[in-house]
Amino acid sequence: MTTPSALxxxxxxxxxxxxxxxxxxxxxxxxxxxxxxxxxAVLGLVRRGAAPASAGQAKNARDAMCAVSLxxxxxxxxxxxxxxxxxxxxxxxxxxxxxxxxxVVPPFTAHAWIEVDARPVDEGVPDDYFTPLIAVAxxxxxxx
Numbered sequence: 189m190t191t192p193s194a195l196x197x198x199x200x201x202x203x204x205x206x207x208x209x210x211x212x213x214x215x216x217x218x219x220x221x222x223x224x225x226x227x228x229a230v231l232g233l234v235r236r237g238a239a240p241a242s243a244g245q246a247k248n249a250r251d252a253m254c255a256v257s258l259x260x261x262x263x264x265x266x267x268x269x270x271x272x273x274x275x276x277x278x279x280x281x282x283x284x285x286x287x288x289x290x291x292v293v294p295p296f297t298a299h300a301w302i303e304v305d306a307r308p309v310d311e312g313v314p315d316d317y318f319t320p321l322i323a324v325a326x327x328x329x330x331x332x
Contacts, residue, residue, distance in 0.1 A: 198251035209252035216272035238283035249276040
């Protein structure tokens with residue numbers, strides 16, 4: 189017997205933001221099929237020239253991805269959701285830290301997320317709940 193469940197999709201996401209999220213959804217899903225080292229390489233190129241994302245920018249991008257895609261809103265949609273949110277931030281000129289890793293507490297579970305200032309964005313877990321194995325952070329600009 190299954191337990192009925194409902195996905196909570198964010199509401200109030202502006203039309204232009206939803207349109208941009210649909211634009212990055214296909215590349216995000218395509219990236220999710222690549223091996224981890226290729227994903228890191230692609231994201232390393234894409235992040236160039238972007239400013240670090242604020243928590244608000246990252247949350248808005250994550251909400252937009254969940255609003256346009258049931259897959260991204262679902263419990264197994266963490267990889268395309270995090271990739272899409274990172275790409276959506278990049279369209280706006282910013283970049284969050286994209287991470288993939290594992291839960292700290294048993295049982296072992298892989299997960300992908302975005303974070304800002306070493307805090308997972310809208311994941312509903314404590315900051316130290318996941319251990320990142322791969323992270324693609326914004327490139328810090330040298331100060332003069």
